[in-house]
Amino acid sequence: NAAYKEMWEKLDLDIDAHDGLLAVLGKFYGDIYMSQQGRLKGMEYLDFVLSEVHGLRVKELQDAKAEGRKIIGTFCVFVPEELTLAANAVHVGLCAGADAGTEQAEKLVPRNTCALIKSFIGFKLARLCPYTESCDMVVGETTCDGKKKAYEAFAEHVNMHVMELPQTKSASARELFRSEVLRFKSELESLTGVTITPDKLAKGIKIVNDKRRALQRLSALRAANPAPISGRDALLINQVSFYDDPVRFTQSVNALCDEMEARIERGEGVVPEKTARLLLSGCPMAVPNWKLPYVMESSGAVIVGEESCIGTRNTRDLVDESADSLDAMIDAIVDRYMRIDCACFTPNTERLDNVVSMAKELKADGVVHYSLMFCQPYAHEALKVDSALREAGIPMLSIETDYSMEDVEQLKTRIEAFVEMV
Numbered sequence: 476n477a478a479y480k481e482m483w484e485k486l487d488l489d490i491d492a493h494d495g496l497l498a499v500l501g502k503f504y505g506d507i508y509m510s511q512q513g514r515l516k517g518m519e520y521l522d523f524v525l526s527e528v529h530g531l532r533v534k535e536l537q538d539a540k541a542e543g544r545k546i547i548g549t550f551c552v553f554v555p556e557e558l559t560l561a562a563n564a565v566h567v568g569l570c571a572g573a574d575a576g577t578e579q580a581e582k583l584v585p586r587n588t589c590a591l592i593k594s595f596i597g598f599k600l601a602r603l604c605p606y607t608e609s610c611d612m613v614v615g616e617t618t619c620d621g622k623k624k625a626y627e628a629f630a631e632h633v634n635m636h637v638m639e640l641p642q643t644k645s646a647s648a649r650e651l652f653r654s655e656v657l658r659f660k661s662e663l664e665s666l667t668g669v670t671i672t673p674d675k676l677a678k679g680i681k682i683v684n685d686k687r688r689a690l691q692r693l694s695a696l697r698a699a700n701p702a703p704i705s706g707r708d709a710l711l712i713n714q715v716s717f718y719d720d721p722v723r724f725t726q727s728v729n730a731l732c733d734e735m736e737a738r739i740e741r742g743e744g745v746v747p748e749k750t751a752r753l754l755l756s757g758c759p760m761a762v763p764n765w766k767l768p769y770v771m772e773s774s775g776a777v778i779v780g781e782e783s784c785i786g787t788r789n790t791r792d793l794v795d796e797s798a799d800s801l802d803a804m805i806d807a808i809v810d811r812y813m814r815i816d817c818a819c820f821t822p823n824t825e826r827l828d829n830v831v832s833m834a835k836e837l838k839a840d841g842v843v844h845y846s847l848m849f850c851q852p853y854a855h856e857a858l859k860v861d862s863a864l865r866e867a868g869i870p871m872l873s874i875e876t877d878y879s880m881e882d883v884e885q886l887k888t889r890i891e892a893f894v895e896m897v
C-alpha cells in the first residue's frame with residue numbers, strides 16, 4: 476500500500492527491514508492463528524486489527540497527531556491510561572515480543588537482559604516500530620532493574636518520562652506512588668496543553684473501566700467447559716487492548732462475549748470437553764510473542780487464562796467511579812493501581828492467592844509458569860507460586876524461555892509430558 480509506505484517513510488522506518496518484518500509476522504500469524512478450527516466470528520475484527528497493526532492504526536495515530544493530540548507510549552500497566560485519556564492524548568503499549576535489532580540493542584544493554592527489554596530497544600534502534608516513532612512522550616517506570624536501567628539508555632533516543640514506582644505496598648509507598656501519579660499528570664498537562672478537570676478524568680476512568688469490564692467478562696466466560704475460545708485468541712485480544720482505540724475495542728470484545736455466551740449455551744467449544752485445561756502465569760507476553768501458547772495448544776491442551784499483565788493482572792481491578800472531586804479521583808486511581816500484584820514488589824503474597832483462586836475459578840487442571848530468561852522477579856516467584864499451587868493440589872510446570880524458536884521442540888516434549896500428567 477503506497478500511502479502506508481509514505482507514512483512509514485515519514486516516520487523514518489527502515490523500509491526494507493520493515494517489509495521483511497511484516498512478511499515474517501504475516502506468515503507467523505497465518506501458521507499460529509489462521510490454522511485454528513472453530514474460531515469465533517468476532518475474531519475477524521482482531522484478525523483485521525492485527526493485519527493493519529502497522530497500517531490503519533498507525534494512520535489513526537498520525538491523524539490524531541494532525542489534530543494536535545499527543546501519543547503516549549508505555550511499557551507497564553502501572554502507568555494510568557485514565558490520565559492520558561483525560562489529557563485528550565492516545566495511550567499505546569510499546570512492549571515488544573519479537574527478536575529484532577538484537578545486535579544493536581546489546582550495545583545499549585547487557586547481553587543477559589530479558590528479551591522484552593532487548594526487543595523494545597532493538598525495535599527502536601533498527602527503526603522498525605511505527606508506534607515508538609509516533610510517540611510524543613514515552614513513559615518508563617522503576618520496576619525491575621532491567622527496565623529501570625534500560626530507560627536511562629533509551630532516554631538518549633526518545634523523550635522519556637520515568638515514574639518512580641515503590642517496591643512495597645506500605646503507606647509511605649502509596650504516598651510516593653500518589654506523588655508520581657500527580658507528577659505524571661502535570662507532565663501530561665504541559666505536553667498536551669490540556670488541563671485535566673474532574674469531568675475529563677471521570678470520562679477517562681469510565682472508558683478504561685469499561686475496557687476492563689469487557690475483558691473481565693471474557694475472562695469469566697472461559698470458566699466454561701468445553702473452552703469457548705482458544706488461549707491464543709484470548710491472548711491476542713489482551714495484546715490488542717494495548718494499542719487499539721479503547722471504545723471501539725470494548726464494543727468488539729463485548730460483541731465477541733455475546734457470541735461466546737451463545738456458544739456456551741449450546742454446549743459448544745473450540746476443543747473437546749476432556750481437553751487438559753491450563754492456566755498460564757508469569758511475565759507479560761507482548762505481540763507477537765505467541766510461541767509458548769502455540770506450543771501448549773498444539774500439545775493437547777487449551778489455555779483458559781493468563782495470570783499476567785497482558786491478561787488479568789491488568790484487568791482484575793477497577794477504579795472506583797463514585798469519586799467526584801479531582802483529589803478523590805486521584806486517590807481512587809492510586810488505590811486501584813496499588814493493588815497490582817507485580818513480582819517487582821516485596822512481599823507479593825497477593826499474587827500467590829490470585830494464582831490459586833484463578834486456577835480454581837477457571838477449573839484449570841494445571842498451571843504453566845512462564846518467566847523470560849534473565850527475569851529475576853518472575854524467576855523468584857516461580858518457586859513461590861509452585862509451592863502455593865502444590866499446597867492447593869494443583870500441578871505446575873515452570874518454563875523459562877526467550878523469543879527464539881530454538882527451544883520449540885524441547886518445550887513441546889516437556890509440555891506434552893505435563894499434559895499427560897495433569
Ligand code: BJ8
Nearest residue numbers: 551552589618619621784817850
Ligand atoms: S506491572 S510485570 S508490566 S513491571 S520480563 S522487563 S519484569 S526482567 S515486565 Fe512488568 Fe509492569 Fe510488573 Fe507488569 Fe523486567 Fe522481567 Fe523483563 Fe519484565
